[in-house]
Amino acid sequence: MSWEIRFSNSRRLPYFYDPVTQQSTWEIPEGHTDESIRSLPGAQYLDPANAPGATEKPDKVRASHLLIKHAGSRRPSSWKEANITRSREDAIEQLKKFEHQLKQDPAKDNFASLASVHSDCSSARAGGDLGFFQRGQMQKPFEDAAFGLKVGELSSIVDTDSGVHLIYRTA
Numbered sequence: 781m782s783w784e785i786r787f788s789n790s791r792r793l794p795y796f797y798d799p800v801t802q803q804s805t806w807e808i809p810e811g812h813t814d815e816s817i818r819s820l821p822g823a824q825y826l827d828p829a830n831a832p833g834a835t836e837k838p839d840k841v842r843a844s845h846l847l848i849k850h851a852g853s854r855r856p857s858s859w860k861e862a863n864i865t866r867s868r869e870d871a872i873e874q875l876k877k878f879e880h881q882l883k884q885d886p887a888k889d890n891f892a893s894l895a896s897v898h899s900d901c902s903s904a905r906a907g908g909d910l911g912f913f914q915r916g917q918m919q920k921p922f923e924d925a926a927f928g929l930k931v932g933e934l935s936s937i938v939d940t941d942s943g944v945h946l947i948y949r950t951a
Contacts, residue, residue, distance in 0.1 A: 783809050785822030794825035839915065842951035843926045844891055844908035848875050849900040849943035858900035871944050874898075875937050879946055887933050891948045900943060912951070922947065 786797045786804075789856060796817075797804045808817055817823060849856055849864045856864040866874075870871040878894050892907025899908050919940040929935055929949035938945045 783812070783817075783820055783824050785817070785820050787822075787825045794822070796820075836852040838927070840912045841926050841929075841949055843910055843929070844888075844895060844906075844948045844950055845876055845901065845903065845910060845922075846875070846891070846895040846899045846908055846946045847903075848872075848898070848941050848945075853943040854941040859902055859904065860900060864900070867899045868944070870937075872937060875944050875946060879934075879937065882934055882946065882948075886932075886948075888932070888948065888950060891934070892948075908948070909950070 782800055783796050783798050783815070785794050785795070788795050788946075793806070795804055795806050796809050798809075808814070810858070812820075826905075848866075848871040849858055850866050850868045851864060852868055853864065858864060859892065878898065882891060892909070895908030896904050896906075898904075901908070903910055915927065917923070918926065921940050921941065922942075922945060923939055925935045925938045926947050926949060929947065931949050931951060933949055935947040938947060
């Protein structure tokens, strides 16, 4: 038999697989020793540090945001204002005040309170909560910032085509 080592995504463990017979097992195959399995294809999966996803960033995150749109935004209107005329600089100044408040008290509830009143996104109804999202679902600067945060961490100001944001990673 020509065994190889593969990785189970469901159990997050390595297993042994024979591509000829399509047999798989969690146990060391008969005729192999601890030493001989180290020479099998896929032996790197025996080291937990080499398991898929061990050092990768998460494939999805959950975040809330507080969006301030400006006249140059992709859609300069919101649930609060039919026609947003503020400048980008004014939007950033407004967001800096919220950022200062949140640095004093970065609690999730405090973020949600500010977002529910001041965010130009319809997610304001949910305290700015965007739910879970994967890479490729958000504008690149927003995605990079959200995936770069630790849970419970607040971003600095993030500029996208939609406007300027503060992002709070929740999961």
